[in-house]
Amino acid sequence: MIRVLLPAHLKNLAHVTGEVRLEGVTGPAGAVTQRSVLDALEARYPMLLGTIRDRHSGKRRAFVRFYACEEDLSNESPDAPLPEEVVAGKEPFIVLGAMAGG
């Protein structure tokens, strides 16, 4: 189970209150990656399509950031494995708006 924390605007858009819990997230070769988490998130909440990353290129929107385990993963490869704590559900994968763009 993957825990995802969304910023307030996206929680409103997806009609969720607390954190999102995604089951059965797997990427290529079984690895849990930024891409596989976002794929699963957008499949469950299609209204989020295009709000976190470009619908076609998959590129992260400029003023969106990804954090986990007190690390900034925004510029990591979308296909890099996420930290074990995120994969184990101990730590959330955090999506947030940067300190700009509002």
Next chain:
Amino acid sequence: MTGVRVLVGTRKGAFVLTSDGGRGDWTVEGPHFGGWEIYHLTGSPVDPNRLYASQSGGWFGQLIQRSDDGGKSWNPVGNDFAYAGEVGEHLWFDGTPRPWEFKRVWHLEPSRDDPDTVYAGAEDAALYLSTDGGLKWTELTALRTHPTGPSWQPGAGGLCLHTIILDPTRPGRIYTAISAAGAFRSDDGGDSWLPINKGLRSGEIPDQDAEVGHCVHHITQHPSRPDTLFMQKHWDVMRSDDAGANWREVSGNLPSDFGFPIAVHPHEPETIFVVPIKSDSEHYPPEGKLRVYRSRTGGDEWEPLTKGLPQSDCYVNVLRDAMAVDMLDPGGIYFGTTGGQVYHSADGGDSWASIVRDLPPVLSVEAQVLP
């Protein structure tokens, strides 16, 4: 007539203002989509409970919201605004080529006869069509790929397609305007486009007779005279009586002919309204006096309308989509300011009152008469 609904888009959300036909007491609802920029909020002419909103923001991009119950509830619909085919390039501010890049939807124009059909005008300039209530958007590529497209340059607000007029009598005729490319007309539903900028004079470009490159701010039309168009350009108020083939200046005695919105009286096709702004850099009314100017002669001769409007120390602007009329009798006129006030007149502009005074900066105003 049970009343009127005024749809207000602002920098930080949408507001819905309602009143009965007397338009004396108003209810203010909102903000909807708090924190988001609502460039445009509008309703279907054939189903006033069908509303569309363009919701955007720097963090999370573009969404389109739809309401089927007059704004009580909303649901996001499609936001896939892809450029079809080869993307191509236009000119950047510095004159270098730059690929088209979608940024936001400035204007939504619902069909006059089908609530599920709606057009969207985008930045960077492109025209989109949805025929399923906003779920799926298809670009009408002939406009962006017009042979003049590679020479289009953005205005200060971006390379935005901000005006869409669906001709009320001639099927397939569409007018659009793009800053700072100019005005265009299609007579075949968007399959081909003709620049209609003859007679425009723009000091900011070297060739006064250029086919494109004019910074058109807004165009309006009265449905009873579809071949007559009124335009507020960067500078100059213009008029065409031949569907845009030729334009002539009708700025007349205006204190400044710079401005953004222009509107036609709902029942008097030769009565038009503008809000002069001092200059291209001084985006506030001359002398700090907020004056709507009315011409009852289709231009050239203008009178200031001041009753109920601040006549000292007023330095707000009125943006291009922030003026609207209702079809009640007597007709109502509305406008919103960058200072967050929404003013209305229920007597053709003779007197004005504020409906609400402290909203975020107003981006758009539309008025609906409720059955």
